[in-house]
Amino acid sequence: MNLHPDYLLNEVNEPSDIKQMSLDQLKQLAAEMRQLVLERDAKIGGHVGPNLGVMELTLAFHYVFDSPHDKIIWDVSHQCYAHKMLTGRKLGFLDPDHYEDVTGFTSPEESAHDFFEVGHTSTSIALAVGMAQARDLMKPQSTNNIMAVIGDGSLSGGLAFEGLNNAAKLHSNLIILVNDNQMSIDENQGGLYKGLKELRDTNGKSANNIFKFMGLDYKYVADGNDLQTMIDTFNEVKGIDHPIVIHVNTLKGKGYQPAVDEKMKYHWRKPFDLKTGKDKVAASGDTYNDAILAELDRQIADGVPVAAIGAAIPGEFGLSEFKAKHPDRYFDVGIAEQDSITTAVAMAQAGARPVVFEKSTFLQRAYDQLIHDMALNDAPVVMIVGGGSIAENSATHQGTFDISMISDLPNIEYLAPTNEEEMISMLRWAIKQTDQPVAIRRPEKPLVHGKATQDDYSAIKYDIAHHGSEVAIMAVGDFWQLGEEVRGELAKKLNIDATLINPKSVTGIDPEVLHHLAENHDVVVTLEDGNLSGGFGETISRYYGPKNMKVLNFGAPREFADNVPTDVMYEWYHLTPKQIVDDVEKVIHSL
């Protein structure tokens, strides 16, 4: 049910509907949309501060320009809620029954006003340059405007700089709006932000100007939350015949004081209570993060030169706590994943023990650094990889590629613990050894306790947790519990006493165990919480390819899944114990 049938927003079906509105009406829209952002985020979670800060510039864009003929490209696109409300998707914000119809990022499938599915940072300038180049190539006389909106920390990502560098080569319309809210996700990191501050402090007049340095035209807007100013600014640059940077000072969280006061907390939130500001589902119990950080504390107490390196998402790993305790050992490189890996490589080669914290989806941004810097130099960096899992998520942030990404590379050992104690044992060894890079896949399921069955992982010994026959189940990392369930189901349905194996690693194989399995097993089942293509299961399939063993690999297929509930994906991908046992049964019958 539409919670606000009285809102002026109800009259806006497309951007042209706001063009005749008065300034007061537009301001009313801004206030309404702020309320709707808060209501929706409180209910289903989402980006708060980034959206609250850009209401005026979004309204001004659609008031002045003609979307989609004129094009706005949102960097990260986590600040596109107002844009969505003004481009035919208001019900996704007015009516809780329709909240889930509209995603939190731009989506060409939803609207002709969105051009790319985006969730990672720093891409918008390169995308805008590409659109401008295509425009100029195909319709040299065309005059439509192309605008990239970048900010909120995204400028520190190298691709943003590559984009700026190439934007300067254009001889046609391009508008780069730098939304300078003085924040990254955490506080802004690095020298770039000193320079931006100098520009803000001089009202854009400082002679030292990175944008002008690169040959770009430049304009400063001191209050990007003033609607009339933004309208005037856009009217001035509309139809401009060369690239220009509009540097706009805005307030992240504008209009909701808690989000202004605690900018990092309100960058992105799970469902929360609008009155108290508290999470609706409070975190409870110990977490794998707690265990990791406690181990780092112990190592530091023991005099080990441990350092933690992150890239702008301390909340994902509880690193704010580490930062508070060990400020001299904490390095947040900002949104700059490439730098996080390469810097860690050098620290490791120089004798320190860097532990890099990266999410699976963002580690993708440092693939060559994994190969060329880390693997090639065999640098003993320790990596904690979070979010590697088949789980409900925006497709932009799908976390299923890390196993194939890392395990196909030389020299890196990628360990997948099945419980807390095993994870800590692996972490201890990873820090102690200095022979090679070691990545550890943080389990994503709720914490379970168990034990470690080795303490030196330089040679991987598969743990045979249960010796059975006929079918052997190799359950990787947090699919361990699934492995136990499949074992139970095989016993119940087929009266098979299956062997259950914890392979511990998705890179190394244990040829001894694999060889002996053939003695009294006909089928091996691999279970991994990630992509099948290039994954652990295929390694096992290749090993048994020339031998008399049937192998069944379970995991995710080569596809994106956008906001699909985890249990639905499990059904799709045959990841329920019943489906797995049915598939095994078919193979057994074919023997």
Added chain:
Amino acid sequence: MNLHPDYLLNEVNEPSDIKQMSLDQLKQLAAEMRQLVLERDAKIGGHVGPNLGVMELTLAFHYVFDSPHDKIIWDVSHQCYAHKMLTGRKLGFLDPDHYEDVTGFTSPEESAHDFFEVGHTSTSIALAVGMAQARDLMKPQSTNNIMAVIGDGSLSGGLAFEGLNNAAKLHSNLIILVNDNQMSIDENQGGLYKGLKELRDTNGKSANNIFKFMGLDYKYVADGNDLQTMIDTFNEVKGIDHPIVIHVNTLKGKGYQPAVDEKMKYHWRKPFDLKTGKDKVAASGDTYNDAILAELDRQIADGVPVAAIGAAIPGEFGLSEFKAKHPDRYFDVGIAEQDSITTAVAMAQAGARPVVFEKSTFLQRAYDQLIHDMALNDAPVVMIVGGGSIAENSATHQGTFDISMISDLPNIEYLAPTNEEEMISMLRWAIKQTDQPVAIRRPEKPLVHGKATQDDYSAIKYDIAHHGSEVAIMAVGDFWQLGEEVRGELAKKLNIDATLINPKSVTGIDPEVLHHLAENHDVVVTLEDGNLSGGFGETISRYYGPKNMKVLNFGAPREFADNVPTDVMYEWYHLTPKQIVDDVEKVIHSL
């Protein structure tokens, strides 16, 4: 035999040996080392201009600083020849018999004066920051100097910018030497170089200074090829207690006029004649590049909005010719591979038909752009991937990862043609369709002619070039000829009439063909010119995992191979027809 027993360089066994030399003697060393660079490069190939330009700054570094206590980190490290000559490896330049003992890049295995194996650009600042952080963490009182040397186009890579941004946060010694030779590999691309020119033109005095903008100290050196100036400069900054950028103007190719006149040609050369400047082994015959560019010409003549996008290595694909013919359709983004992909995605989404040219080893730098920008948006970009092959190379530039990198991702079709006509057929289809990204693996073996067996690749149909029985050989791309040889060997040695299949794609499978193979084959052999982990063969192994088919995958293991002759690697990896047939025979005997 040492060709120059009279050279002063013979007296230099370690850097300290030059500390007592006079300026004239140092200048003599510079002249000698320039001659040695030319002699070695002419004989075995290598980087010419980059090395000729940095003689003075290299000598000054080792004259003023104390390596390896003080550390110099060479970006790309393609300019480290003088450094190698001064750090115990002079025989690798004086004596042709020892040329191959010393690689063309820094190598910790060769010397304690080298800290990283490096061959890709833009990493040195992040590496230097990491070393500085480790120094400060482990020995807070230590005063050793850490210097990154970056330039020659590397500054445009996003990681360089990320490094600068984080360098500004240091409160201790760090020296970033920007070797501004006014060139990338091709001419410098983008706005950054306008700003650098302004700094050069004002003798470093322009108020607009990207380094100062980012909070870094700054010093300009107008003639970086003047030895005394460089010595004075280094003496001034030695022991500095904060990060500083030294912006040094040098001449690429200094001392050898042909390399000054033709900077791009002499960036890197195959063996050449020092007198005539000509390649010793002249290129002969048609190439796959010629065929690709001819097809693009045809498409353009037909009015298709084709554009070519490259990242600073036009020579690899013959793109200079394209640039000359179609300047408005050629976009060299500089050394900025991420940008090359993301820009192409936007061009494709806007209706143009961008064709991106990337080498396998450099495409690694755009992995997340392949996933998050190209694959997720299903953008119909066409990519030509060169250098994807198991072939003699520096490990830094190993080209074996592209199949696993691309084929494990959703939505992208990666085609592997076996001959020119098939490649062009694939290229035509790739440009014509607009449903998905398509990559084409340029064959690396000498050009062969053949035919295309389909012209629409939206559904892959494996081509069964020969219908046999018992053994089926699936030979991918430029391993096609190897497949034919294996077929011959199987007939000769085992009297087997093997089936020979061209799978055309390393991503799509043809379940129809795979299913029917089981009717009269016991063994499938896959041959691919790349990494086995995550490769095509594993896809086939997974397919047949639950079935009664033996599968043998041939390709490269998960390892780096540094400058290993191709035929040696083929022996190592069981890629000769005889070895393959021996392996097949064992499996057949086990049936």
